[in-house]
Amino acid sequence: ETGVTQTPRHLVMGMTNKKSLKCEQHLGHNAMYWYKQSAKKPLELMFVYSLEERVENNSVPSRFSPECPNSSHLFLHLHTLQPEDSALYLCASSQDLGLAGWGNEQFFGPGTRLTVL
Amino acid sequence: SQKIEQNSEALNIQEGKTATLTCNYTNYSPAYLQWYRQDPGRGPVFLLLIRENEKEKRKERLKVTFDTTLKQSLFHITASQPADSATYLCALAKSGGSYIPTFGRGTSLIVHP
Numbered sequence: 001e002t003g004v005t006q007t008p009r010h011l012v013m014g015m016t017n018k019k020s021l022k023c024e025q026h027l028g029h030n031a032m033y034w035y036k037q038s039a040k041k042p043l044e045l046m047f048v049y050s051l052e053e054r055v056e057n058n059s060v061p062s063r064f065s066p067e068c069p070n071s072s073h074l075f076l077h078l079h080t081l082q083p084e085d086s087a088l089y090l091c092a093s094s095q096d097l098g099l100a101g102w103g104n105e106q107f108f109g110p111g112t113r114l115t116v117l
Numbered sequence: 118s119q120k121i122e123q124n125s126e127a128l129n130i131q132e133g134k135t136a137t138l139t140c141n142y143t144n145y146s147p148a149y150l151q152w153y154r155q156d157p158g159r160g161p162v163f164l165l166l167i168r169e170n171e172k173e174k175r176k177e178r179l180k181v182t183f184d185t186t187l188k189q190s191l192f193h194i195t196a197s198q199p200a201d202s203a204t205y206l207c208a209l210a211k212s213g214g215s216y217i218p219t220f221g222r223g224t225s226l227i228v229h230p
Contacts, residue, residue, distance in 0.1 A: 004160070033217075040125075040222065041222060042121070042206075042219075042220045042221055042222040042223075043161075043206070043220040045217065045219070048217060056217065088158075090160050090161075092160070097216060097217065098210065098216040098217070103148075103149045103151070103166045103168070103210070103216075104210075104216065104217070104218075105151070105163045105166060106153075106161075106163060106218070107163070108160025108161050108162070109160050110158075110159055110160050111158070111159065111160050113158070
């Protein structure tokens with residue numbers, strides 16, 4: 001496997017279910033990200049991890065819970081979601097956070113299409 | 118407030134013509150700007166990065182310009198092909214911040230044979 005992989009690709013869940021999204025990157029990168037993409041809206045940054053430490057949490061509801069057990073894996077645990085949480089959830093990685101200002105090209109996975117009934 | 122604006126209307130052009138997409142921003146001091154391509158149901162793919170002190174970048178049929186006075190970036194695809202049809206996203210990272218880019222909502226390009 002190369003690049004960034006995400007599983008499952010599609011997920012349908014009820015509002016009372018608990019599920020998890022998985023992301024794995026095979027690029028040796030140090031930073032990983034979760035984004036939400038809804039129709040007609042820009043990508044919304046949810047969480048950022050650098051070297052397994054969470055460095056950004058953009059006011060995301062607590063029903064979304066990230067986990068980064070190592071620099072290659074990132075999870076998004078979901079519980080008691082709402083129908084408005086239905087969206088494409090994208091995972092991305094980059095070599096680092098680009099704090100030097102030189103740029104951090106992000107590599108995205110194919111996404112998980114989530115539908116909350 | 119900070120805004121990144123891309124034309125929400127799809128751009129329709131004929132094969133062989135040059136496609137030009139626009140990204141405007143307000144209330145940003147950008148460190149750099151990126152362009153990504155996104156196909157339906159897939160994640161974005163990085164295309165080009167241009168830094169705030171650069172005016173133009175090229176890669177094969179792609180060209181990006183960056184005018185920090187006009188607060189605008191233009192993305193050109195020359196000799197466009199139907200395979201270039203996709204949504205193109207611009208993303209800005211501001212200087213002095215976390216350097217994590219913020220994305221615009223993208224513009225859909227449709228190249229007709």
